[in-house]
Amino acid sequence: MKPPFQRLIDDHSGAVKRFLAAAVGPPEAEDCFQDTFIAALAAYPRLQRTDNLKGWLLTIARNKAIDHFRATKKVSPGTIPEIPHEDPEMIDPALIAAVASLPEKQRSAVALRYVTDLPFKDVADIMGCSPEAARRSVHEGIKKLREVWEP
Amino acid sequence: MKKVEEELKKMSLTVTAPDVPALIERAMAENLVDVAYATVDSPVGPLLAASTPKGLVTLAYTEGRTDDVLERLSERVSPRVIEAPERLDDVRKQLDEYFEGRRTNFDLDIDWQLSSGFARKILRATARIPYGSLLTYRDIARKAGNEKASRAAGNALGSNSIPIVVPCHRVVRTGGGLGGYTGGLAKKEFLLGLEGALS
Structure with a gap:
């Protein structure tokens, strides 16, 4: 049984938005979110497998993020709104810029693993690679972030 | 770290x-x-x-x-x-x-796609029963073209996807019984009471 599409919105829109906030930067995430769910809704009647709808949505989101980067090159730190550093609830814009500076595979893998909080197996499914390769991308990404980002 | x-x-x-x-x-x-x-x-x-x-x-x-x-x-x-x-x-x-008792006729487009065949005929005939009036299962079967099919009419009404607007509550048993209602007989009674059809 294919769930009514509203259930995908109710259950997974938050995760998709979080992934995109990390993958393209918070200011651009909403546009990519809208594009992701519109594309999903258009394709939904033809979708055959419904056992991992969250993974399916995140796969589309990753493609939208790649399209976005192709069109705009990179998230420039200048497009990130100024966030007061002293607020502990806010994310350091430098970290967002550091994530944006990662190669796409590492950026997506890191975002899926830590921001969307998925296990390596699911990260691998979404990225179409082996769990080992997903783990490697995450590790390399984290290593680079440690090098370029200083809190 | x-x-x-x-x-x-x-x-x-x-x-x-x-x-x-x-x-x-x-x-x-x-x-x-x-x-x-x-x-x-x-x-x-x-x-x-x-x-x-x-x-x-x-x-x-x-x-x-x-x-x-x-x-x-x-x-x-x-x-x-x-x-x-x-x-x-x-x-x-x-x-x-x-x-609120201020409307006696729904003016809405209906998509009939969830019914078919004889059931749809029954439901279309039901949609034309005026506010506050009652028909029997046999009446509605006759209007749909088969007087003998009152049992099938009952089944069709039981499968009604659009109750209230397609007023299956206005169809009752010959002899005065209210008959059945999806969602419970109390609702049928309430709707007929609202329409002043029970007095």
Whole structure:
């Protein structure tokens, strides 16, 4: 049984938005979110497998993020709104810029693993690679972030 | 040591919620919503109303549980089922007026796709029964073209996807019994009482 599409919105829109906030930067995430769910809704009647709808949505989101980067090159730190550093609830814009500076595979893998909080197996499914390769991308990404980002 | 990972996890807590109303507005503008639905409170309990571009396709007694109704719509009409109450403004307004006793006739387009064959004939004939009047199962079977099919008529009315608007509550047993009603006999009694058909 294919769930009514509203259930995908109710259950997974938050995760998709979080992934995109990390993958393209918070200011651009909403546009990519809208594009992701519109594309999903258009394709939904033809979708055959419904056992991992969250993974399916995140796969589309990753493609939208790649399209976005192709069109705009990179998230420039200048497009990130100024966030007061002293607020502990806010994310350091430098970290967002550091994530944006990662190669796409590492950026997506890191975002899926830590921001969307998925296990390596699911990260691998979404990225179409082996769990080992997903783990490697995450590790390399984290290593680079440690090098370029200083809190 | 773990600082980067922790900070990334924290990021997920600060991301603003997606703008779902904007998404639904765009989905409607791009004709990607096949079934729009809304929940409606009524004196006979919570209802779920659903429309396709052709018209009202379902009005269901949910008793607070909408899952079964939505899954049936997903399976039998289209999986592009979206909660879009503004698409049902007219339905909700007319239902409110009906329950306040200010409306005796629904002026709504109906999508009949969830019924077929003889059942659809029965339901179409039922839709023409005037406010406050009663027909028997045999009457309605005759109007649908087969007087002997009163049992089939009963089944068709039991499968009515659009109660209240397609007023199956106006069909009763020969001899004065109220007959059955999906959602419970108390609702049938209430609706007929509202229409002044029980006195």
